[in-house]
Amino acid sequence: MTKLLHHKLDPSSRLIRLIFAEYDHKIDLEEASPYKSSQNLIEIDPIANVPLLIEEKTSPIIGSLAIVHHIEDIYQQEHNSLIPKNAAERAEMWRLFEWVMGKFNDEVSRYFLEEKIGKREQKIGAPDPKVLRAAKINLIEHEKYFAYLFETRNWFAGKDLTLADFALGAHLSCLDYLGEIDWFNVGETKNWYARLKSRPAFRSLLSDRIIGMPASKHYTDLDF
């Protein structure tokens, strides 16, 4: 059976879980930490990180881009592909996928996650309020851009659900767990997230809990 080494609040791990769930392919989950070099990661590759996919008959597949392409090569079927057929929509999907996994991660998510989760797991003190404030300012700018896009489109990259929706959903759901998203100030993004969150693929993420770090009150609510 397919096994994913993941971290519950790692956006890239969540992206992979969402895609597998959307494609209705069941996987085993095994926790690993990107902040501490978990034994299960070190055994595979000293510098490996989550997400890491283990399948029979092939070497471990490491990193979100490798796993995303692997899933598309193997598990995607005509009727449920998350990659648009139309070239312009496909380009828009990759643009936004890169935006979220690169720019949004660099300017927003990783700061919240390193400060709130990373420092806690490494036991190296409390989050730095200056870093969190800077990340929050960046978050608001990105939220404005997402709201602008959702004013004219149903899904993140256009008229269809694509990998880009799950990339953004993976990131926002981590920040939402931490209570960082003010859903009254994100415009149409809220309606989009409500639709994404109510998909069966999202269910397993909503039951994630980190011991000693409760989720925000509305984290599991489909009507938030």
Add this chain to the structure above:
Amino acid sequence: MTKLLHHKLDPSSRLIRLIFAEYDHKIDLEEASPYKSSQNLIEIDPIANVPLLIEEKTSPIIGSLAIVHHIEDIYQQEHNSLIPKNAAERAEMWRLFEWVMGKFNDEVSRYFLEEKIGKREQKIGAPDPKVLRAAKINLIEHEKYFAYLFETRNWFAGKDLTLADFALGAHLSCLDYLGEIDWFNVGETKNWYARLKSRPAFRSLLSDRIIGMPASKHYTDLDF
């Protein structure tokens, strides 16, 4: 004709130029700056950045992931594909592609480029020696890892030339222009780079010059 809005010392722009050249598809180049909001970028999309590809009959294609996939969809032919047929090699290619474009960029390239090119273009002072020192320390760690990989493989992701080679070549060539690579201390990476640099696809990069910022002495030498 295909037109690429690019910056001469932007690794993602260089990656796209290399792939087009390797696939023997001629393109027009037009300079744009990721540091100043160039007019030619703003006209297309206020938040657009390089690389940006303009083709007839389709909307502009923005960002390296979107352009890489577009090129693979349109210009790649069986005989010259830079994506391996074998699943394990493909996974290794994407792992290293993500490593270079994500981790290496975040920890190394972007610091050198922002400090040395970005500050100069924005006229906001001299590079910060503390930032450059930190980037150099990170660079050396990455170089050790690359050297370790090249001890047992011809090309970056295995036995064949792939997109991952051009990703790494694009980044290292920018740092080499700036004189940041100490080729006597990178082990087998030097031989790999010499082979990559002598490919016809690399030629146009080697003739790039930034006014007022000369390339390192050995930048164009095939025997360095």
